[in-house]
Amino acid sequence: AEEVESRVNKKYGRKIVKHIILNVASQPYSARHSDMPVFAPNLGEVVMELVYGEDRAGIDSNDIAILWRNITGEVSGAENVKFTASLFTAGAPIDVQLGSDNFDQLKQAARRLEDELRNYDGVKDISDNIQGGKQEIKLRLNKKGKALGLEITDLGLQVRGAFYGTEAVRIQREKDDVRVMVRYPLKERRSLANLSNMKIVTAAGARIPLNQVANLTIQPGYSIIKRADRRRVVNVQADVEEQVVAADKVLQDIQENFLPELRADYPGLTYSIEGQEKERRDSMGSMLIGFFVALFLIFVLLAIPFNSYVQPVIIMAAIPFGMIGAVLGHLLLGYDLSLLSFFGIVALAGVLVNDSLVLLDAIRNKMKLHPNDVIKAIVEACKSRFRPVVLTSITTFGGLLPIIFEKSLQARFLIPMALSLGFGVLFATGITLVLIPSLYTLTLHNGHA
Template sequence: GLIVVSIAQIGKPVGRSDSFFLGSGDHIAGVRVELVPSDSRSVRTQELLKAWREETRLMAGIESFTVIEEQSGPPGREIDLRISGQSLDDLKAAALEARALLERFPGVSDINDDLPYGKQEAIIEVTPRGRALGFTTESVGRQVRNAFEGAIAKRFARGDEEITVRVLYARDSLSEADLRGLYLLSPSGRQVALAEVVTFREKTGFARIRREDGLRTASITAEVDERVNTSDAVIQALEQEGLHALMRQYGASAEFRGKAEEQERTIGDMKLGALIALISIYMILAAIFSSYVRPLFVMAVIPFGIIGAILGHLILGYDISVLSLVALLGLSGIVVNDSIILVRAIQIRADAGESMIEAIIGGARDRLRAVILTSVTTMFGLLPLLFETSLQAQFLKPMAVTIVFGLMGATMIVLVLVPVLLAVQGDIAALFARYWSFGATRREKPGA
């Protein structure tokens, strides 16, 4: 079978950590299922989840039904829309509108919000008669709370411990009749029945209320089937559909969190890291070649390596992921190796007295085999990972695709581009030399 063990739970949500905000109570239930290892079954997890959703028939009164899988990688859900506002009713209405908007996109499932309705609540409001007797909302609430949660009657010390005596109703016999039959003590010292000074009404409240930066918030989460759609495309489409204008109708603001937030932060950090890496490579090459211009020719091959990596993802049908971007940083340091080998050989010949064209032709001929072998050995080292079929290897495949195809494209280009750039540098240097020589000759003639 597919299932190793299944555990049903009533009273608390199951699943990921963000399910905590759904609250607790006998109106919540869940089932946790552990499947056999992925290599031991032919049915993929996404196929099982899809069949589970299609075969489930919801009973009347079910507010939300979610089937999600445990995932590794960046924290958060694929879609995590945070709505902030002041009014809970407006937040709930905005959340329902956002959920209806998400349902229009293909590949989006398990849409839910963390502002679910909870149990029935008894709302107590002081009547004008009660206020005339001196009761306030605060005094009524305090006496009702003390009756059911207990009031501290006395504290005394016993050895090193402090003993607290709390007086309250027996918890096992509490009922709605006990609440309505409760007597309150008025400011004048008279005992008055609670039902004579307040009115009762019932309302379905919210199971749990979240606050961030002093504002009440609601989170709308959803999963995206990457085979049908992407989270970036869904987020972009939501903004084009007027999501923020919709939220403003309810006096709320919206922003995306979860994996979208983590991805944006990661890309920002990687941009800074890429800038530092490129500057470091330039400084090292400038010290090696004793030139400020030649390192630019060596590094000119880096963009072509990136083009090769993008074509590799396109050919093999992989999306560019965060791991692909990480591999691009490593690729930038790898592809310059071929350029260093070639430029160094040309520089040695030029320093020996050969003309620039002869040095370029001779250096390229001498280092052709070394350049090819440097790239081929690296590519062959990653081929086993590229052709691995296990599910664990699928996570790392974009990295292998980036490096293999990036090196493949850069190696072909470096044998043509770098010699051409060096020849251009030689021509420009010769042009400037003739200009300065001509200028020096003209300055010498008047003094002759």
């Protein structure tokens, strides 16, 4: 971290790194977007705090994270090393959740998926949530135990009572509730031989040594056991260098070429895409539903006063052109379409209706004055409403310019939405002045107005 600080400050000729914070046995920053343990003796975290975004214009924190990763290289003995440049995230860029009833197959499938992801350039910090824990003694009933009518729950309860204790009585002492537990003496609880030879009571009352009715195996346990729909699941996650490869391209490729083959090799294996892709998919799904509901309500609210099904469609015809303008605005300023961009497009639909509504209402009023001269009525209406429509759009766009060109970190979240709204209104205004009169003329000729 100190080497990265030195290189970054030297490269840009000023202090970019404010502080370096080391956390031992905890990961408070990583815990904000992770389901992993926060406190454990084998955990550690190094946090590099940069100056504010407006004080380091043109310096991307992701570039510093990539430099840090390259300088650090492989960390000997570490199970999992991650580099991230975001304190708040919707999940890992690549997150594939595998599920199976056979945990051994699940681990093998996870390892194969990790090996496959390593073949992609720009995919880094590949990991899973299979974390080994302490050594455990596992009990399994043998044939004799089953023949005696024992269940695995009988073994568990009796072993727990012997080593943890069974409540014999409770004694109330003023406000305190004292529980008296009966269990083996400390010396006997520390001996594996005593566990193997402890007497298990059967349903018939017989007392039989544990090692005769069950098989005891010592093996590592797991500090995290994750389930979904009652099945054991493992999440394989990875980060990407956006300058090299896009996460959605990697996910699309493995879904088409690798995951079906993996599922065929391990019967019963299931997979799902989680992380940022799932959040994006869920958000887009709910937003699209809301968008179409909004369009329907706009149509209903316009159809009632106009007493027509066709004229609301004419008014709403400018909405697709506003979407084109929003996309062009992103391309012009070099921004990618994001979820907030689509939020802006949803808001854009309501704004565009205003200009179309004003223009169509003026045309209807002029038609009452010139019922036999359609062209004259439309031209006069466009002349009378040209200035209000154009000024409304220009002032809307001008009001959004400070947000669009704001350089502070806080404004970056709003810039895509402002781009959609501003450029969508600006582009659709010119289309509206031509489209609405043209569509209205066509409906008159076809007898639908």
